[in-house]
Amino acid sequence: MTDAIQKELKFLVESHLSFIYPNADNGELADRLMAIMELDGSCMKPGVHANSWSQKDIFTITYGDSIRRDGEEPLETLHTFFNERLKDVVSGIHILPFFPYSSDDGFSVIDYTRVNDAIGEWEHIVEIGKEYNLMADLVINHCSSRSGWFDNFKQRKSPGADYFIETDPNTDLSEVVRPRTTPLLREVETLNGKRHVWCTFSPDQVDLNFANPEVVCEMVGIIKLYLDRGVRTFRLDAVAFLWKEIGTSCINHPKTHEFVRLFRTLIEHHSPDAIIITETNVPNHENLSYFGNANEAHAVYNFSLPPLLVNALVTGNSNHLKMWQMSMPPAQMGTFFLNFIASHDGIGLRPAEGLLNEEEIDALANTMQNFGARISWRTAEGGRPKPYEINVTLFDALQGTVRGPDKWQIERFICAHGIMFSLEGVPAIYIHSFLATNNYSEGVDLTNHNRTINRYKWDYDELCEKLDDGYSHHCKVLQRMRELLAIRIKQPAFHPNATQFTLHLGEQVFGFWRQSLKRDQSIFCIHNISDTEVAIPLSSINLISLNTWEDLVSGEKYTDLHKDLVLGPYDFVWLTNKPGV
Structure with missing residues (x-):
């Protein structure tokens, strides 16, 4: 690191600290944080608005022991499974907290510096990080x-x-x-x-008390340890609650945002290709604030997508989904949305507030309960309870509509992922979505913890038998998901920052147009989110007649643009003028 970069870095760190601790002399603390990160030699200045990601970036979310085999450390089994089944379509693995813990399936960390010996050792984490973009949780609050x-x-x-x-x-x-x-x-x-x-x-x-600089030093030391062990993507868990000030809501405090900027500055100067993702399960406009001016999180979770997409698919009405998408600003260069529709927690309902009304949220929760879901609650204003989260596997959440279960479960489930895979952003697929896992209701009875419903532990041999049998829903879903991802990673128009515009093709259809950064590829992504057939005049989609249009999903070519595009229940097309290779 040149003297100029060193001075600039210290100025940046001191500026962050001066905002957080305005009455302190922060020069010594800045030097201490830089020393902990070993930012005293050859580090490079990070690029501004630089993308270190592409359409080939796809994450999977998993626990270290989601798949187990007798006589083997779970992290070894997980590594083997990914190499055998997913390596050609998945670039990154988010291993949920893999440390010794006392509750909340890892999010109550006893020791940040050790790997939970029930699942493996640091060497297993390091080996995974050599082959995949390794995301780890910084359980910071x-x-x-x-x-x-x-x-x-x-x-x-x-x-x-x-x-x-x-x-x-x-x-x-x-x-x-x-x-x-x-x-x-x-x-x-x-x-x-x-x-x-x-x-x-x-x-x-x-x-933890971040008003104490010693806590900050401890956390920066943990960040450095993770970097040294191969972590390149940091998920800042529950970061919105970090700074407490009596008389305020103690959420999304300006000093919390400054901490995100501080951690980004330190991490980027150590590893310019490292990424920070903020986990802020809050209403949509609050979530977006963690981008800052492209100087806070590199990525934010698209928390409103899961409840809005599930609501659209069970009601057959895309209006709320379209209204939300039209209101979303495109991510600036150097930032991206992390798209997910299932996670280890559940379907959060706070991000739907202001997008669905209370009656619609209650109706969604009731429909999910009919499909075996549990509801977790929070205390709202005045001490009244409000539904906070739907706990259910996504596969079972999509087993039917508001009218009840039907025969379209797999088609509806694949349609949901077709939408997520083609939207602006980077997709993150929960391991149990790849495996089409059903509700683990027995687990909830054992733990008395609602989130257990979506945290089943598969036996490796039993799972492989189902995935290879050719007929189980587990086998069919994994095959379809792999096929779609193999298509996605070849399309420049599916770059996380490629242009996106919403199409208006009726309430039963959710469609949007993507265009590559070089403007040489267009893809019209058109999804029937209902259980009835729809016919869409091709002339209404604004396809350019001079081009040859091909559906990337089926391979069908469309030459007569005066005909209708007919989509059966939950069918979808990705129409392009230039298939990627």
Whole structure:
């Protein structure tokens, strides 16, 4: 690193810190953070508005032990499965928290520096990172009440004595936004008597105190460790809740945004191709704010997509989906949307607020309950409960419509993924969507935890038998998904930042137009999201008659543009003037 870049970097780090800690002398802290990251030699200045991604980038979301085989570490089994079944169509793997934990399936971290010995070791993580873009969670807002830091807090010794947020229980905290119904404060016995600590998510997940610079140093050290172990994509878990200020909502605080900018500055100067993704399960406009001016997150989760897409497919009406898509600003160069429609958590409903009304959200939740879903709740204004999340596997969520189950489950499920694979952004597919896993209701009964319904652990041999049998829905879905992804990765018009415009072809149809960055390929993506046949005049799609148009999905060519495009229930086409190779 040249002296000029070194000086510029220190200026940037100090600027971030001065906003967060305005009354402190931040020069020494800036030097300390740069030293932790070893930013003192050959690092390069990151590019501005540079894309280090393309249509070939596709993530899978999975737990380290989602697939297990007797006599083998789960991370080894996972690596084998990806190499055998998905390597040619998946470029990145998001391994959900793989650390020792005490609850919430990994999101209550006991030790950030170790791999959970129940699933493997660091060497397994490193090996996966050599072949795939490895995404890891930076569980930044809180840690486990069984962590060494919290033990030290109770013993009043360092490190940890001042790592947590103590609050008088008589304080008015009514403005604080809560994602859960559990009490915000937890009483704990310490050597200095009873104290009350802040717990946004659960009594076992104790919020870290970022007003203490020592906590920042600890977290930056963890970031450096992950980089050294091959992590190139950081998912900042629950980051929206990071900074607490009494008298505010304690969500999306300006200082929280500044922390994202600080972490980006440090990470980019260490590894210019590294990526930060913010996990902010909040209403749409709040979520988009984490792009900043292309100087915060490289990517944000498209949280409104899952509830709106599922709602469209079970109602047969695309109007809300289209209205939302038209309101979405295109991601600036150097940023992208991470598109997902299923995850380890469920279908979040807060991102649908303001897009669906309360009656529509309740109707969606009721339909999903008829398909075996569970509903998780949050405490809203005035202490009243509101549905927060639908817990269900996506395959079972799409088993029917508002009228009940029907025969179109696989077609509806594939249509949902056809939409996600062709939208602006990078797709992220939950492992249980690839495998078309059904609701694990027995697991919910065992754990009394709603999210367990979508966290089944497959036996490797049993899974392979189903995937190879030629007739199970697991086999059919994986084959169709692989075929669609193999098409996607060849199309320049499916670049995450390629142009996108919404088409208006009736409420039963969800369509949009994509154009490559070089403007040499167009794709019209037209999806029937209903259980009845639709006919669309080709003349209404504005296809240029001088071109030859081909459906990438079926291979069919369209030469007579005066005919109708006929789509059966949940059929879709990707019409292009220039198939990618």
